[in-house]
Amino acid sequence: MIGLGFLTKQQYKQMSGRAGRAGLDVVGESILVVQPTQKPSVIEMLRSPYDKCQSSLLYQDGCGLKALILNIVGLNIISTKSGLIDFLKQTFLWLQSNQNNMDNLLKNIECSLRYLVDNNFIELSKLNDENDFHNSVDLYIKATNMGKATLSGKHNDG
Known part of the structure; x- marks a missing residue:
């Protein structure tokens, strides 16, 4: 969860993409810490397709x-x-x-x-x-x- 909302796949991908040391590592690790009751929702999020990307200017x-x-x-x-x-x-x-x-x-x-x-x-x-x-x-x-x-x-x- 982020604030009151659940983490989206795009948000997770963005955050996990920053794992590792830029320019030094080719891979990084990402760890999600969740409550046992949130595990099914996390698995569903990871398996779900990405939402359509939209400009935020409007x-x-x-x-x-x-x-x-x-x-x-x-x-x-x-x-x-x-x-x-x-x-x-x-x-x-x-x-x-x-x-x-x-x-x-x-x-x-x-x-x-x-x-x-x-x-x-x-x-x-x-x-x-x-x-x-x-x-x-x-x-x-x-x-x-x-x-x-x-x-x-x-x-x-x-």
């Missing part, structure tokens, strides 16, 4: 996507909306989004940007004189002082 109303955007903007990895799209094209989330739900993904990106702007974490400004501000890909994105403070609070220097 979990909890897109918190992961919002955090990712704030981080890559605040760390000056990207500075334009087109740069953001190019970055996101390299994520597992983008890979999972087939043509049928690409529109949904783009809406989630827009909602995340809007949330970050509305809550004063980032600012958007036009690169040119286009009239269509919301649909323009050519937008500068920069972190506000609030966004930078949020990032520095997450990255402990000490």
Whole structure:
């Protein structure tokens, strides 16, 4: 058990994959300590197939996507909306989004940007004189002082 939930096969595989000394050992050992009443559940977990792997960026109303955007903007990895799209094209989330739900993904990106702007974490400004501000890909994105403070609070220097 982890907290109140039972260990999943993915969690066990992740933890046991860290057994041994990286770069020194080719094998490692993993020991599960369970109550006798949990043994059947553990055996079932070990024999079960893996769950389908899903990107976590859209979990909890897109918190992961919002955090990712704030981080890559605040760390000056990207500075334009087109740069953001190019970055996101390299994520597992983008890979999972087939043509049928690409529109949904783009809406989630827009909602995340809007949330970050509305809550004063980032600012958007036009690169040119286009009239269509919301649909323009050519937008500068920069972190506000609030966004930078949020990032520095997450990255402990000490």
